[in-house]
Amino acid sequence: MGDLSKDDIRTKNxxxxxxxxxxxxxxxxxxxxxxxxxxxSMLSELFGVGKRTIRKWKLTIREExxxxxxxxxxxxIDVEDLVEERVKKFDRKTRKKNYEKLVSINVLQDGPIGIAxxxxxxxxxxxxxxxxxxxxxxLVKETKGxxxxxxxxxxxxxxxxxxxxxxxxSTSAKESWKLTEHxxxxxxxxxxxxxxxxxxxxQGDPLEYMVGQPTVYxxxxxxxxxxxxxxxxxxxxxxxxxxxxxxxxxxxxITKAAMMGWRDHILTAGHTHVSGYQVVKDPMNGxxxxxxxxxxxxxxxxxxxxxxxxxxxxxxxxxxxxxxxYDDADPRLVTTVFxxxxxxxxxxxxxxxxSA
Numbered sequence: 001m002g003d004l005s006k007d008d009i010r011t012k013n014x015x016x017x018x019x020x021x022x023x024x025x026x027x028x029x030x031x032x033x034x035x036x037x038x039x040x041s042m043l044s045e046l047f048g049v050g051k052r053t054i055r056k057w058k059l060t061i062r063e064e065x066x067x068x069x070x071x072x073x074x075x076x077i078d079v080e081d082l083v084e085e086r087v088k089k090f091d092r093k094t095r096k097k098n099y100e101k102l103v104s105i106n107v108l109q110d111g112p113i114g115i116a117x118x119x120x121x122x123x124x125x126x127x128x129x130x131x132x133x134x135x136x137x138x139l140v141k142e143t144k145g146x147x148x149x150x151x152x153x154x155x156x157x158x159x160x161x162x163x164x165x166x167x168x169x170s171t172s173a174k175e176s177w178k179l180t181e182h183x184x185x186x187x188x189x190x191x192x193x194x195x196x197x198x199x200x201x202x203q204g205d206p207l208e209y210m211v212g213q214p215t216v217y218x219x220x221x222x223x224x225x226x227x228x229x230x231x232x233x234x235x236x237x238x239x240x241x242x243x244x245x246x247x248x249x250x251x252x253x254i255t256k257a258a259m260m261g262w263r264d265h266i267l268t269a270g271h272t273h274v275s276g277y278q279v280v281k282d283p284m285n286g287x288x289x290x291x292x293x294x295x296x297x298x299x300x301x302x303x304x305x306x307x308x309x310x311x312x313x314x315x316x317x318x319x320x321x322x323x324x325x326y327d328d329a330d331p332r333l334v335t336t337v338f339x340x341x342x343x344x345x346x347x348x349x350x351x352x353x354x355s356a
Contacts, residue, residue, distance in 0.1 A: 019060040020053075029057055102235070103216050104225045105190070112323040114146040114347040115190055115236065116340050119294030119316040120153040120270045122197075123183050124176035126169050127300030136317045136340050137186040143344040145351050146319070148187035151270030151294050152195025152240040154207065155180045159200040168302075177206060184210045194219035195240040195271060223264070232324035234333070235264040241271035250276030250312055254291035265334055266320050268292045273301060274312035277336065286329030290336055292318055319343025321350060 026047060032038050040051045047054070077085070107113060116136065122128045140148045155176045158165045166173055184192075184207065192211055199219045201207070211217045216224060221239045228234070237257075244253030254267045255278045263282060267289060273296035280289050295313035304311075315338040326333040337343035 018056060019063065020056050022060060022064055025057045025060065030061070100218060100221075100223070102223050102225050104227060105214075105216070107226050107228045107324075109145055110229050112145065112321055112347060112350040114143070114319050114321045114343060115149050115266070116140045116146060116317050116319045116343065117149045117151060117238075117268045117292060117294050118187075118297075119151060119275070119313075120195065120273060120296035120298060121150070121183065122153055122156055122296065122298040123179040124155045124169065124171040125298050126171070127302070128298045130179075130297070132316070133183065133297045134186070137183060139340055139344055140187050143348065146344055146347055147190040149190055149236070149238060149268065150192045151238055151268055152193045153197040153270065153296075154184065154192075154195075155197065157197045157200050180207070181210055189215040189217075191215065191222045191224060191236070191238060192217040193222045193238045193240055226322070228324035230324055234266070234322050234324070236266045236268075237262050237264040238268045240269065242267070242269050249278065250274045251278045251291045251293045252276075254278075254293055255280055258289035258291050262289075263287055264289060265322075265328070266290050266292070268294060270294045270296065273298060273304065275314045275316070275318075276312075277318070277338075281329075286327075288329060288331060288333065290320060290334050292320070292336065294318060315339065319347070321347050323350065 029043075029047060032043065032046075038046070040054050043054045044051045116139075118133075118136065121133055123130060123133065137148070140146050156165065156169070157176070158173075171179070189211055192207065192215055194205070194207065194217065198205070198207060205219075208217060216222050219240075221237075223238070224236045226234045226236065239257075242253035242257045244256045246252035249255065250272070254269050254276075258264065258267050258280050259282075263285075265287070270293065272293070274293065275295035276291075276293040278291045280291065281287070282289070295316040297316055299313075317340045319337045319340050319342075321335045321337065321343065323332055323335075335346070337346055
């Protein structure tokens with residue numbers, strides 16, 4: 001038999017009834033299979049194959065599958081869009097983290113101001129001295145120039161397997177949030193640092209909506225740069241806990257942070273329910289740093305009793321009084337008073353002395 005002519009070959013290819021394996025057909029082809037807007041030539045160009053292959057794919061689908069969705073399921077997201085979205089989210093996260101490294105706060109009052117640093121409140125715990133806590137909150141609210149700071153753990157906020165501990169306290173979870181809101185809304189907060197108990201709320205933390213503006217709130221750490229009207233700047237650095245422990249110094253972790261990295265005027269922490277205080281000086285520039293560990297309003301703690309932990313809580317709400325007319329190396333720039341009532345009285349006297 002002689003060779004076939006070109007016309008004969010085209011006729012043979014046109015009526016080729018051979019099929020292909022289903023796995024050889026691209027998934028995307030199923031989405032356009034029944035779309036009459038796509039001609040065989042367009043499909044051939046779109047998928048980079050010959051029109052003969054397109055005919056085989058159609059034949060295989062008709063005979064092997066036997067049905068086709070009328071409307072193709074939309075893709076969740078193209079990889080190009082996904083990459084673009086991830087880039088944008090990383091940029092937003094970078095800007096947020098850079099902002100949180102040092103948040104600038106413009107102090108609108110002339111003269112000295114004070115910050116009452118509240119130790120771990122645990123407002124809903126039966127062992128918490130909530131009467132004292134609310135007295136201190138009222139004091140801050142009523143004292144001119146005195147602002148609040150919180151080192152974390154506003155409530156127990158039991159979650160997961162720890163949720164069983166609600167059975168060991170008389171306050172329900174719902175009542176705990178009522179007490180939390182009552183306490184939070186009493187005080188003009190300069191900062192709120194979320195502790196490990198607060199962080200358990202995860203995304204949608206109710207505390208974020210309670211504190212409002214212009215309070216600075218973040219879990220684990222808050223660092224502020226206070227800018228006074230006279231141009232003086234004072235940095236306040238609060239972590240729920242600074243890494244490092246010592247049996248000889250309850251403020252060891254905070255002191256180590258001040259000496260080995262954080263050149264800030266005031267550093268505060270809580271978490272361990274003990275109190276401690278140490279003052280250190282940077283020999284290079286004379287900066288004096290006050291390292292303060294605040295105790296807890298949770299006076300009776302079953303966990304501490306079970307572990308035999310000694311009571312080392314001396315103060316729960318120390319007040320740092322900042323007089324912006326002094327330099328970083330002057331001990332009068334920051335004065336720490338361990339009792340909030342004494343601190344409020346001293347601040348009021350300092351402010352009256354300035355205005356006199």
